[in-house]
Amino acid sequence: xxQKVFHHALKIQKDRCMGCSHCxxxxxxxxxxxxxxxxxxxxxxxxDCGECFRVCPANAIIIEQDDxxxxxxxxxxxxxxxxxxxxxxxxxxxxxxxxNVLIGLGFxxxxxxxxxxxxxxxxxxxxxxxxxxxxxxxxxxxxxVVRLIQVKFPALVDNIISLHPPLDxxxxxxxxxxxxxxxxxxxxxxxxxxxxxxKIAAIKSPVGEDKSHIDGVINMDFIYNKVYTSxxxxxxxxxxxxxxxxxxxxxxxxxxTNGEADMMEGRxxxxxxxxxxxxxxxxxENEEIKDVDFLELRACDExxxxxxxxxxxxxxxxxxxxxxxxxxxxxxxxxxxKDILNHSEYLNQKIxxxxxxxxxxxxxDENMAEAMKKMRRVKEILKCLPDVDCGxxxxxxxQALAEDIVQERAVINHCIFIQRIFEKKGIIDWEESHQIMxxxxxxxxxxxxx
Amino acid sequence: MHFEYNIEGxxxxxxxxxxxxxxxxxxxxxxxxxxxxxxxxxLYEAEVNVVAHAYLGVVIIDIDTDKIKIQIxxxxxxxxDISRAMEEGFSTASEKVREMGFGAGMGxxxxxxxxxxxxxxxxxxxxxxLEIIAYLKTI
Numbered sequence: 001x002x003q004k005v006f007h008h009a010l011k012i013q014k015d016r017c018m019g020c021s022h023c024x025x026x027x028x029x030x031x032x033x034x035x036x037x038x039x040x041x042x043x044x045x046x047x048d049c050g051e052c053f054r055v056c057p058a059n060a061i062i063i064e065q066d067d068x069x070x071x072x073x074x075x076x077x078x079x080x081x082x083x084x085x086x087x088x089x090x091x092x093x094x095x096x097x098x099x100n101v102l103i104g105l106g107f108x109x110x111x112x113x114x115x116x117x118x119x120x121x122x123x124x125x126x127x128x129x130x131x132x133x134x135x136x137x138x139x140x141x142x143x144x145v146v147r148l149i150q151v152k153f154p155a156l157v158d159n160i161i162s163l164h165p166p167l168d169x170x171x172x173x174x175x176x177x178x179x180x181x182x183x184x185x186x187x188x189x190x191x192x193x194x195x196x197x198x199k200i201a202a203i204k205s206p207v208g209e210d211k212s213h214i215d216g217v218i219n220m221d222f223i224y225n226k227v228y229t230s231x232x233x234x235x236x237x238x239x240x241x242x243x244x245x246x247x248x249x250x251x252x253x254x255x256x257t258n259g260e261a262d263m264m265e266g267r268x269x270x271x272x273x274x275x276x277x278x279x280x281x282x283x284x285e286n287e288e289i290k291d292v293d294f295l296e297l298r299a300c301d302e303x304x305x306x307x308x309x310x311x312x313x314x315x316x317x318x319x320x321x322x323x324x325x326x327x328x329x330x331x332x333x334x335x336x337x338k339d340i341l342n343h344s345e346y347l348n349q350k351i352x353x354x355x356x357x358x359x360x361x362x363x364x365d366e367n368m369a370e371a372m373k374k375m376r377r378v379k380e381i382l383k384c385l386p387d388v389d390c391g392x393x394x395x396x397x398x399q400a401l402a403e404d405i406v407q408e409r410a411v412i413n414h415c416i417f418i419q420r421i422f423e424k425k426g427i428i429d430w431e432e433s434h435q436i437m438x439x440x441x442x443x444x445x446x447x448x449x450x
Numbered sequence: 451m452h453f454e455y456n457i458e459g460x461x462x463x464x465x466x467x468x469x470x471x472x473x474x475x476x477x478x479x480x481x482x483x484x485x486x487x488x489x490x491x492x493l494y495e496a497e498v499n500v501v502a503h504a505y506l507g508v509v510i511i512d513i514d515t516d517k518i519k520i521q522i523x524x525x526x527x528x529x530x531d532i533s534r535a536m537e538e539g540f541s542t543a544s545e546k547v548r549e550m551g552f553g554a555g556m557g558x559x560x561x562x563x564x565x566x567x568x569x570x571x572x573x574x575x576x577x578x579x580l581e582i583i584a585y586l587k588t589i
Contacts, residue, residue, distance in 0.1 A: 155487035286469055287491045362477040368586070369515045371479045372451055 007205035016060035023052035037442020047147035050308035087317035114251035116166030143202035144299035154358030195307030208353035266293030
């Protein structure tokens, strides 16, 4: 059975939402409607890409994180951070400084998620070799893309590489390392500092496994503010409090666009931005594009550097990380001998993801005869609707309204054009029309003094 | 359910319109996404064939609860030797068409491989008629 309810990190706060419909119009899966003056989410369609969060002018969409104090429930508290966190800051704020602020906040250890890349990259190459019959193979890196494929491109779920992304591998390694040092597993907790909502959803409601190895999530903007505050107030005490291993150059740029595609063999392509990804997947599904071996797909423009919870300009983040990778490559080689590589056997045993199941949300009905009936009705309704896609009905376009009507989530006179037609014919009066609009957009908008 | 789409010969930029429309429809109707993909791939190949070789064509789609029937009728040069045209790798496509990434000679066999029933008739100098059927498992 397809799972029906999913954890979403994105939450709409009704008291702040002003029902402006910006989110409804941008949502790539058509998961948002406006009712009673508020945005409402169809949970099964949401892929946690966070596009709605970006456009909300009222800050009514929040990304739910764990309470920071949760970290103190554990003796050993590991901050697992993505490389793009370092890329949030100008170069005069050193990596060690950022680490020290994290330790100052209460973490006992700091580890970069992309250390997992050193295990993953070889496994990925092997995986591609073993599965040459499937073209293209699609990276499992971006959780929003994995969910997008499940929901909108179910025929392509088997193309997703069923290997854990780097952050899972890094978490698994670090836990194992501490356990092998004699620590009690129940005392250890790993907190991921996330640049986006989809990673939270992936941790709270993982695809292809029962439970994540990550115990909590802290939003990156929270840490960003803490680091800046500490630096600006100069309460930062120099000297390295925590000795962390050096990230490899590949790991440093892995989460940027082309980070994976540049490492893989054969014909590899990298595509970023959720709408670009959808356009491309359409063509892949039709087999209009063939002979691509590997696809790196990221929901955000400039990949994780453009994550919805990042604070820095994405291009500056990319610049810093590329410089950091080049610098490491030129000056160091210690990353080739880091400890995670000693655990590759153990990690490789756990690297495979379970089956990723399709959960298509596009069907009009489970029963085909019923679905055909509904589709005929949609076609009939569309003949009456104006094809303006104005969104005044509280649905993103005429097609969506027609589908909502057959699914009994809306009625035809939600359309303002139909209201005028019905008024002219005497089917409804202006008061009824006014009430309909009030039910969709809320009392306040329909009773302003003008 | 009945749908019809026109195809204009030589207009490669629009090739794939009918198959994209069909895909949208099938995704709303059918649970088995493998059938959806196969059928869409078959139609896309057929569309490209019409664009590449014919002057104009029409796609007629009939969807029922037990099968999807697609007819693609074109006005064009027709196919002289159908059994040769069915061979993988055989192509009469011009250099120009091949440069665009089409005309690898896999079209007809690919259509056949992606359909349950496949009929082709052709008259040289008149045109080609293709009929593809995908049967649906009735539960």
